[in-house]
Amino acid sequence: MRVGIAGGGLAGLTLAWLLDGTHEVLLLEERPRLGGNAVSFLTTEGGLPYTVDLGVRETPVELSPVWRHLVAEVGLPAEDLVPSSTSRVVFDPREPSARWVSPAACADTARQVTTGGQAYEAMVRLAEESARWEAERMSWDVTFGDVLDSWRLAPAAEHLLCALPASLYGTTLTAARALSARAVGATAAQPDRPGCTTYLRSGTGSLVQGLASGARSATIRLGARLRTVRRAADGLELVETGGAVHRVDAVALALPADRARTVLAGPADMEDRRAGPADTVDWLADLEAVEYRDVTYVLHRDPFGMPGERPAWSASNITLEGQWSETTTWYGPSLGLGLFVSQLGHRSGRPRRELARASFRAAPPTPRASRARHRLGAVRDGQRIFFLGHCTTPVETQEAAMASALAVAHHLAPRGERLRRLPHPDKADD
Incomplete structure (x- = not known):
């Protein structure tokens, strides 16, 4: 299977890393760098180099089993x-x-x-x-x-x-x-x-680098802005703003809700915007609810x-x-x-x-946005377009972003070797 991932933040990179060795992966990131809200800056203090974060800066380890496992899996030392x-x-x-x-x-x-x-x-x-x-x-x-x-x-x-x-x-x-x-x-x-x-003493940028380098079978394209997702005879197609077209079997949108909505509001028909059953809530309305x-x-x-x-x-x-x-x-x-x-x-x-x-x-977690994010994060049989990252989680943390990637990976590659070594996210429906 060929999986297209739009968005190179922690959620998209975690999914690419989890699928390594199980599926062919194409990751498109519109910015010239990976990491999303993980932005590290190298400075000096007292003549010594230090890395500090401007975006995501801290993680409560006891509440972050997925994050803790991934930090170890990508090879960051415990003293970090x-x-x-x-x-x-x-x-x-x-x-x-x-x-x-x-x-x-x-x-x-x-x-x-x-x-x-x-x-x-x-x-x-x-x-x-x-x-x-x-x-x-x-x-x-x-x-x-x-x-x-x-x-x-x-x-x-x-x-x-x-x-x-x-x-x-x-x-x-x-x-x-x-x-x-x-x-x-x-x-x-x-x-x-x-x-x-x-x-992380080495900054969250080191986690980003570890995930990217560990996704060995993935093709990562920086500066590649996804314009739309459209239906093809034998699957789906990702169309970049520059005109490049990529055929894939499944798409994971690790994008802000408004960007995902723009992508899906293009030529993709209503069947592709729904998660299978005819009574599934329209994704476009849910994406619009996240401000x-x-x-x-x-x-x-x-x-x-x-x-x-x-x-x-x-x-x-x-x-x-x-x-x-x-x-x-x-x-x-x-x-x-x-x-x-x-x-x-x-x-x-x-x-x-x-x-x-x-x-x-x-993204302020209003009740309307929280309901929409739960629906967007649901994974159903037969689904070919998935959402992950903060547009699917009611609380914005590194742990939640990574757990959303695990939920999609469990659907796309349930027997993946890397997936089996990690804790499964809580799937209780509330």
Whole structure:
């Protein structure tokens, strides 16, 4: 079988890697590089080279079995996995003290951790409720605003709970209320103990390179923009904007939803847009339900976006300004570096010592978008066009993107040697 993959991000590359040795693979990536939201930057600190990420920066290993296995499978050494605290502070630079300070990984008596009051109680409740939502597989249709209204919180406590999802998805604090409560809960942390995450010392770019080099039987074409997918007498055809045509037996679209919609809205007929059964929801309508916000991140050396009180500095520092919240990640706890990655858009001021910047697109997980993503990620018998990546997952993580590739690989190559060595993604229908 010849499989065409559109999109060279982590989802598309994972699928190409999994299919190696089982099917012939053609991967088209419209940009001149692979990796998608995995963007690594090489810099020096104290005369030594370091790699830092502007896009995807961290992964909680205990919640990421697929990611952990793939990192090992592509040959990245164990010492490349750097554990770090997920300490967090939320503050308004106009106020004398932070609204929320979480515990840090190390004992620090100077750090004034939030241990009581309305803010603490609200964070505890969110952590407890989000665990229950996931265990009971609560409907994705319940909005965060529905939950907050039932809790009757003070405005300051409500803004605190909206700060993280608003910064993640580039929305206002008010707009965060329209997100799926279950999706918001997936990012919640236990307020009374430090969490732990993992950074790749060599950057996520090393994982991208490992997957690409391991897909030995795949043909990878950079700068190849897919224009449309059309039906052919003996299969499907991928048509590039430059005119090149590639015949394939199956297509995996690891593209943003709007790009996938453009591709499928061309000459492909309705039969090819459906996942087999006549009553399957129209893919075009589901793809249209996934909307995007542009988010820009800047790597810099000066402590822009950090609290005025040095003991409150955290791995994740969320600034509140009016209706907006934006995050600055500090590489001190993980790599011991005076480097920062700041989200820019609505904050007053800018970093003075900028090293690099990159822009990405975040898809807010509204109930409508979450329902659509579940349907797009479903894999059915007889299907020839598949979707993978963040347009199929309600929460945008490296783990979710890779798990979506596993689901497609299980359909296309269920007896593949590489596939058998990896954990199967959770296929519960909720």
